[in-house]
Amino acid sequence: MSGRDANDTLRSDGEDALRTALDEGEFDPAGMLDPDRDLKIGSEAEVALRVIEDLRERYGEITYSEGELWFWNRAHWEPLTETMLLPFIRKYDGQLVVPENGASSSTWKLSDRVRNGVQKLIAIELRDDDFFKDAATGINVKNGFIEISNGEAKTIPHRAEHRTRHVLQVTWNGSVCAEPPEDTLLHTLIEGCFRGDLDAPQKAHALAEVAAAALLGLGTKLVNPKAAILYGQTAGNGKSKFLGLFRQMMDERVTSTLTAQQLGDDKMRATLPGVLLNTADELGASAIRSDTFKGAITGERTAARQVYKVPITFSPMAQHIFATNTLPPFSDGMDAGVLRRLHIIPFNRTIPEEERIANLDRLIVEREPEILLNWIIAGALRLIAQDGFTQIPSAAKTLNEWMSVSDPVEAWLNDEDVVEITGSSSDFIRVKDAYTSFKRWSETVGLSPSNVPWQKAFTQRIGKLNRSDISVIHKRIGNVILGIKLTRHTSKCDGNTGLRDG
Template structure:
């Protein structure tokens, strides 16, 4: 460098004259200009998102550098010292063209730069930042405004759920990106605005509001990954702000006592960051483990995919090398299903994360050409080759796939002894039984396999793809087998016959199936757990774990407690109503709904607005997994193509109820679990025993044109919602928040409800429910007339028992006088049958006609004489 004296070097002159940007680039920093600054990846640590900035001091004009990831910074001399690992004298000689420093070289302390964030106050945001919407941002380092249109906006929240800032993803024209932290602030001059503002340290984790109180937590790198995994699994997952090195500044205390699994990005910086996170969690988390996404590639042949080719689970299991940085967000972008992601996670969890090993395309593993070129074998051919070599392996390969994928990825059949549909069906059935260790059956018009914790239905598409593997197989080594749609249908029909187990799901175990265990309750109320068992015949698993110390009563301050207390506050029987809600949840989760002596369907009645009935009803969907809750209105129960939707459901929740529908025989059978007939579209009819608990929401109880018979009265319970919840108490999406953050509390509440049901054998009946059902019965004009105009009489009156026709005349006059529509009144024949069904009433045919014994008409509480005009 020029401009220095030949013998003695002045440090101030070096500092002024050296081109910091040029020096940084000579040290390997790839810089790009961003306004008056230069940004790039820090040379002091591994990172993928640039956090290294070069800027000019506003007061002294000296160029400085700062890394917001590792928090290092200084002037040009500091940069050379830290990157080269040398002292001040050597750094000066490096900058001065290797000339020695003079004997009196003295390093003067550089005044610290002015803090550009001093005096700026972070405030609660007045509005939400949204992806795709332009936002004006003040930059304190430049003291001027700018604007960006973020491709994504990730809200960071405090423990109380309030948003305090955002990380924005801003895609740059050159293909790069920046991810600034942004807060709503008050500047020293009093102005309020959005600004680029580092979050206060220690920084709250991303996903803190979804963390819940207990259970396993996944840690991933990047907000996009956290959102992708949470949307896919609905389980606690967190990340942090500030890129690769920002983990150092995160507040990991939120994970105290938790079981943590760290999922690194599939590259060297990702693995190094995961190891750093584990160090930071030491002494905080109960246990820290890792996912090793490179497990298969490390032990496989190290093949790389072609550019742009989606990376699938089949590629991963076959040892193909993913693109650099492959993560769960990339898996979702490549259309991985939830089951496929769970399969990967289950296969590669480890207590110790191996050191990173470079792939076939060098340190970045970017899919380029390596020393050993991959052959032309397709992923499917690799699959089939592997299966033919190790079909019976206890783990790995096809057996590591989720159920549906195992079937569709079955190896090609090259030769078969006979080509009849029955023979192919027998061969395919044997393959299914071998694939799933004999845990495969055909029941209720579907093929079912036991998949780790519960029975799952195999999709038709997977089954048909499995049969396709027989196409073109040589029959006796000669003629190729030709399959058509019709023949595939015939083969699957015969496979169903071979694997058929009628009534397989008719009597499942009374218990609750969760991810960690099966929970049962003894007659004396003891809660017992056991391992999952296919003989329990469960068809769903609650997406949570159970611990014996799980609270059975929602703790004060929890979302669940606030919902329950707020819905029934000031009700005289509030405690009984809350107990009943817990029992409803417990009956659905434990399969008790149709097993009680008096099964019930529940009508949630809320005549005012904002009464909480729909939110309470939605707790069933919050507790139970996807596919376990149907929404079939009673009006559709007589439709065989609709009622079949109750197959395998734990609950049925609908917001439509009519008097005619709930009087139907199918509705009664569905409540009690009696056999019901239904038919899937384009399939044969089936009979099944429904097990769902039924809950219907309504603003008004329907009137009956006929009557509410006593059998139906026993099967219905009305739960009244009498309070209008003030707007100040309303918590938006509270049921979703409970499902996300308090699923363990909801499970505990349901277990307590199921425990009461099992010990007592019946539901809690709130006093208001008794009155509501009585009022509903009186909407039936015959019942209302009987209540008001009739008195039981054990002895025959002096004038003899009344004729049914005379009683009908009195009923008709009374009904019309009391506002009942004449066209909805029952005819005399139905009226007589209704009377006979009343308690204490009998009829008899005489020469005078049909007489009614056991009752007399009253007027003002006094018996009327029987006048025969």
């Protein structure tokens, strides 16, 4: 390594080699720093180390994670923006370079290329991809960090090791309320949305728990992470008010508004690092990619491309909430993995005009922040105790309807009044007859003709189910589906199909 500095290693061998060299101590940062501030080498690497020292002197602990520099501001971790960083680099423009080997001195000159190189070296030196991965479970508020454990909530001082990235602009008074007082705007919103619903309490509890999952940073850390789907076919049912309520209570730096379809776009995903809450006013009509949707909900490590920046890899942590009037299909079918990721909260009541309050969501955040927080903390205690969201009895019907639209083939297979899955190779039916049954079933359940696949697509979907008890094979009588019987809508078939005549 004689005659080479860290900048030479970066240029010739790349970032990984430089990071390894720094880790192994091949370059001594202390030896490159001089109390008199004169530069000894004049390389980008030397300036980068000087800038890091200056940043630490000004901001204390700093790190680089998920594509950004961060510093601890005594209440939460805050991005150290490029605007904040550049003056620390520019101060070395024109700095005297006095080599220790007696060579002639010179001045350090700053250019766009050099600045980019210094910034890149700073990121390499401070990079910690998992810095925020194990953030503490709690809610950061103005008067401290609300720690939730052992069925209790208590306030402790803000600490850097909590790894929080925002502060809820409210002071907690130590109270918890599962049901907001009747004279509050929050109660008005909840009661107005779910009046007359037999499962109104469960719906209200689930909404508080979803908000808690976002604030606690548990969106992807639950045993069974789910996206909340606020579903109501009519307008004016209040679901948009809850979306607005949850958005406005949080710092915009930890919120985003990606649709389910945009989760499949690697450029759009670049906005998700550090986001605790992602909301969208509509799921959209186009098909949702099953794989990227499930990955975002469960926090699978993913890559994203930032505009004009290097690609990043991160683990999403957002709780997703989508409001919708329609139920879009999933491009790869609505398999069990997708079903496990959906928590539907039905909004059935259209709120009469005379009951509506303009800007109700904003008014609650402005006038009742403590009540809102107390309601959410009650949800947080339930969420952690249950390790999941409160179940809503009426949601099952909506989920079945969605499956019929999104994956009608699997919905037909799961209808026990039509199909009996035996898993036996002695039970089989011709694909042609199965498709006839499927089409009759589609008419019975009221499926739109546009959502009914052709026979070829029907057969392909059966084959892609990856079930050990069902398969499509070719026999003398044609293509058949092994492992099922039809219980009604059955055509007269060859006796070798093993089916009862319908």
